[in-house]
Amino acid sequence: MTPPILTAKDLRKKFGDFEAVKGISFSVLRGEIFSLLGPNGAGKTTTINMLSCLLPPTSGTAEIAGHAIPGDTLAVRRAIGVVPQEIALYDSLSARQNLEFWGRLYDMRGQELTQRIDEVLDQVGLADRAKDKVKTFSGGMKRRINIAAGLLHKPQLLFMDEPTVGIDPQSRRRILDMVRELRDGGMTVLYTTHYMEEAEELSDRVGIIDQGRLIALGTQAELTRVVGEQETLRLHLAEEAGVALAGVNGTAGAPATMSADGSVALFSGLPGVLRASAVDHQIVVNVADAGAALPAVVGRANTAGLHVRSVDIEQPNLEAVFLHLTGRGLRD
Amino acid sequence: MLNKLTAIIRKDTALRFEGRSELLFFLILPLIFTFLIGGGLPAAGGGGDNRLLVPVADEDGSPRSAALLAALADGDVVRPEAMSRAEAEALLADEDAAAALIIPAGFGAALSADGLAAGQEAAVTLLVSPTSNVAPAIEGEVNRAVSALARPLLVARNATEGVAAVRPFADETARAAFFAAALAAAEAEAAPPARVVTEVAAGGNAYDQRAQASAGQLITWVFIPLLGASGLFVYERLMGTLRRLLTTPTRKSTFLLGAIGSQYLAALAQMAILVLFGVLVMRVPWGRDPVALIVVLATFGLAGVALGTALGTFVKTEGQASNLSIMLGMAMALLGGAWWPMELFPAGLQQIVRVLPTTWAMSALTDITMRGQGVADILPEAGVLLAFAAAFFLVGLWRFRYE
Numbered sequence: 005m006t007p008p009i010l011t012a013k014d015l016r017k018k019f020g021d022f023e024a025v026k027g028i029s030f031s032v033l034r035g036e037i038f039s040l041l042g043p044n045g046a047g048k049t050t051t052i053n054m055l056s057c058l059l060p061p062t063s064g065t066a067e068i069a070g071h072a073i074p075g076d077t078l079a080v081r082r083a084i085g086v087v088p089q090e091i092a093l094y095d096s097l098s099a100r101q102n103l104e105f106w107g108r109l110y111d112m113r114g115q116e117l118t119q120r121i122d123e124v125l126d127q128v129g130l131a132d133r134a135k136d137k138v139k140t141f142s143g144g145m146k147r148r149i150n151i152a153a154g155l156l157h158k159p160q161l162l163f164m165d166e167p168t169v170g171i172d173p174q175s176r177r178r179i180l181d182m183v184r185e186l187r188d189g190g191m192t193v194l195y196t197t198h199y200m201e202e203a204e205e206l207s208d209r210v211g212i213i214d215q216g217r218l219i220a221l222g223t224q225a226e227l228t229r230v231v232g233e234q235e236t237l238r239l240h241l242a243e244e245a246g247v248a249l250a251g252v253n254g255t256a257g258a259p260a261t262m263s264a265d266g267s268v269a270l271f272s273g274l275p276g277v278l279r280a281s282a283v284d285h286q287i288v289v290n291v292a293d294a295g296a297a298l299p300a301v302v303g304r305a306n307t308a309g310l311h312v313r314s315v316d317i318e319q320p321n322l323e324a325v326f327l328h329l330t331g332r333g334l335r336d
Numbered sequence: 337m338l339n340k341l342t343a344i345i346r347k348d349t350a351l352r353f354e355g356r357s358e359l360l361f362f363l364i365l366p367l368i369f370t371f372l373i374g375g376g377l378p379a380a381g382g383g384g385d386n387r388l389l390v391p392v393a394d395e396d397g398s399p400r401s402a403a404l405l406a407a408l409a410d411g412d413v414v415r416p417e418a419m420s421r422a423e424a425e426a427l428l429a430d431e432d433a434a435a436a437l438i439i440p441a442g443f444g445a446a447l448s449a450d451g452l453a454a455g456q457e458a459a460v461t462l463l464v465s466p467t468s469n470v471a472p473a474i475e476g477e478v479n480r481a482v483s484a485l486a487r488p489l490l491v492a493r494n495a496t497e498g499v500a501a502v503r504p505f506a507d508e509t510a511r512a513a514f515f516a517a518a519l520a521a522a523e524a525e526a527a528p529p530a531r532v533v534t535e536v537a538a539g540g541n542a543y544d545q546r547a548q549a550s551a552g553q554l555i556t557w558v559f560i561p562l563l564g565a566s567g568l569f570v571y572e573r574l575m576g577t578l579r580r581l582l583t584t585p586t587r588k589s590t591f592l593l594g595a596i597g598s599q600y601l602a603a604l605a606q607m608a609i610l611v612l613f614g615v616l617v618m619r620v621p622w623g624r625d626p627v628a629l630i631v632v633l634a635t636f637g638l639a640g641v642a643l644g645t646a647l648g649t650f651v652k653t654e655g656q657a658s659n660l661s662i663m664l665g666m667a668m669a670l671l672g673g674a675w676w677p678m679e680l681f682p683a684g685l686q687q688i689v690r691v692l693p694t695t696w697a698m699s700a701l702t703d704i705t706m707r708g709q710g711v712a713d714i715l716p717e718a719g720v721l722l723a724f725a726a727a728f729f730l731v732g733l734w735r736f737r738y739e
Binding site: 081088092096101108109113 | 339340342343344346347350351354575576577579580581582583584585586587
C-alpha cells in the first residue's frame with residue numbers, strides 16, 4: 005500500500021468559544037489527489053492553515069513527510085507548497101518578479117531558480133506574459149500565477165485551497181487539467197473545494213467535511229455506496245423551494261412542509277421515494293429507481309400545485325452523499 | 337537567510353519605487369525644499385542680499401537723513417530702500433516688509449547747529465507690522481543708526497555750550513565755526529567706546545539658514561516615509577501575501593528584519609543624497625565629523641523605522657497608514673525644530689518636545705553643522721534616539737499580528 009505523506013490525528017481548532025475544526029483525522033497517500041469537499045465555513049481552510057503551520061492546532065497532531073505538527077514547522081513548510089484561496093501576489097510586480105521572490109523564500113537562487121521559473125511559467129501557460137505586471141492579468145491568469153508560486157520548489161505535498169473560486173470556465177478547466185498533470189508527475193495534492201463536480205473529476209479520494217467534522221472519507225465509489233444504489237430526481241422550481249412549498253397544499257399524510265433541516269414531507273409515502281430535501285430553487289428527491297418514481301413524484305408535485313419547470317435525473321454522486329449525510333445541499 | 341533577506345528587501349524596494357511619484361517624495365521635493373528654504377534663491381529685489389527689507393520714506397531729503405540711511409545700510413540686519421511714504425506703507429500693509437521708517441521733513445534742520453541750539457527735537461517714525469516677530473530687531477537697528485548719527489552732534493553741541501558758558505562767542509559766526517570744528521572732531525572720534533566682538537562658541541559657525549534647512553528638510557522628508565513603513569505591513573496583511581509568506585520556510589523574524597531593513601536602507605540612501613546635496617550645492621559643513629554624522633543618521637533612521645513598525649500595529653488600512661504617517665511626520669518635524677530654530681519656541685514647549693525623536697535628531701545635526709561638535713558630543717542624543725528605537729520596536733513586536 006502507498007504510504008501516507010500526511011497523517012492528521014484528531015485535529016481541533018477553537019477561536020474563542022467557536023470550534024471551527026472538531027477533531028479531524030485522515031491520511032493523504034503519496035501521489036494521490038485528496039479532496040476535502042464541503043460547503044463554505046465547513047473548516048477546510050482552517051484545516052489547511054493548521055497543516056501548513058499557519059495556525060497552531062488547539063489539540064491534535066499531524067505528520068507531513070515525517071515531520072511533526074506542531075514542532076517541525078520549518079521542515080514541514082519545506083515539504084509543502086501552498087496555493088492560498090486568495091490571490092496572494094504583488095500586483096505591481098511582474099509575474100517573473102513575483103515567482104523570483106517566492107522562489108527565494110524557498111531557498112532557491114541563481115540558475116536553478118531561473119530555470120524553474122521558466123518551467124512553471126510554461127506549465128501554467130503564461131511564459132509569454134512573464135514580464136507583464138500581475139495587475140494587468142485577468143482573474144484566471146492571476147490564479148494560474150498564484151498556483152505557479154506554490155509549485156516552484158517542487159513540493160512533495162501541494163495544498164490547493166479552493167483554487168478555482170471566481171474564475172471563468174476556461175481558466176477553471178485549465179487549472180483542473182494542471183492539477184491532474186501535477187499528480188501524474190508524482191506530486192501529492194490536497195485539494196479543497198465546495199464544488200462537487202471538481203471533487204468528482206479530480207479526486208482519487210475525497211473527505212467530506214461539514215461543520216468542522218469529517219463526516220465521510222473514501223473513493224467516490226466507496227462514498228456513493230453510503231447512499232446505496234439510490235438515484236436522484238432534481239425538481240427545478242420557479243421560486244425558492246421554501247416559498248413554493250408555503251404556497252401549496254399537501255395531504256394529511258404528506259403535508260407541504262419543510263423542516264428546519266430542509267427535509268420535505270410532500271413526497272412521503274410514494275413508492276420508491278427515500279427522502280426529499282429543499283435546496284435553493286430545487287427539491288431533491290432521493291429514489292431507489294428514478295424511472296419508476298418519476299411519474300408519481302411529478303404527479304404529486306402537480307397535484308399540490310408546485311410549478312415544476314424541469315426535472316433532472318442524476319446517478320449517485322457526492323452531492324447525494326452530502327445530502328444523505330447532512331440533509332443539506334453543498335451550496336446551502 | 338541572507339538570500340531571503342535580500343529577496344524581501346529587493347521586493348519592497350521594487351514595490352516602493354514602482355511608481356514615479358515615489359521619486360518625487362524621495363528625492364525631488366526634498367532637494368527643492370532644502371534649496372529654497374536654505375536661501376538658495378536670492379531674496380526678491382535684494383540681489384542676493386538676505387538682510388531684512390526696510391522701506392524708508394525720506395521726506396526730509398537732507399544730508400542728515402542721507403547719513404541715517406547710510407548708517408542703516410552699513411549694518412548686517414536691515415536693507416533700507418528709499419521710496420515714498422505711500423509705497424512704504426503699502427509694503428507694510430501687504431506684509432512684504434516687517435517695518436517702515438519715516439524720516440519727516442525737518443529732521444536735518446533739528447540736527448543742525450541752530451536746531452540743536454534751539455533745542456529742536458529730531459524724531460523718526462518706525463511703523464511696525466503687528467504680525468512680525470523681527471520688528472524688534474529692526475527697531476534696535478534703527479536706534480543704533482540714530483545713535484551713531486546723533487552722538488557726534490550731541491558732543492559738538494555740549495562742547496559748544498560748555499565753551500560759551502565759560503567764554504561767550506564773539507558772534508554767531510564764531511559760534512557756528514566752533515560747533516563745526518567740534519562736530520568734525522567728534523565725528524572723527526566716533527568709534528564706540530567699547531568694541532563688541534562676536535565669536536561663535538566652541539569653534540562652531542554663526543547661525544546658518546542653509547545648515548538649518550538642510551538638516552530640517554532631511555529630518556522631515558526622511559521621517560515621513562519611515563513612518564510610512566506602517567503601510568507596508570498593512571499592505572502585506574490585506575493582500576494575503578503575509579499569510580502566504582508564513583507558509584514558506586521563512587522565520588517571522590526574517591520577514592520583519594527584511595521589511596524593516598528595506599525601509600531603513602532606503603532612508604539611509606535618501607539621507608546620504610540629501611547630505612551630499614547639502615555639501616556640494618548648499619555648502620553646508622556636514623563633513624566636519626563624518627563618524628558623528630553617521631552615528632546620528634543611523635540612530636535617527638532606526639528610531640523612525642521603529643516608530644513606523646509600531647504604528648503599523650495600530651492601523652487597519654493603507655489609507656490610515658498614509659494619512660497618519662504624513663500627519664505625525666509633519667507635526668513631529670515641525671515641533672522638533674526642523675522647520676524653525678527651536679529657540680523661537682516658547683520655553684515650556686521647548687521642554688515638552690523633548691519627548692520627540694525629531695527634537696533629538698535635529699539637536700544632534702545642528703550640533704554637528706553649526707556648533708562644530710564631534711562624536712563624543714552627540715553621543716547623548718544618539719543614545720536617546722537608540723532608546724526611542726528600542727521602545728518603539730518593543731511596542732511593534734509586542735503588538736504585531738501576522739493574521
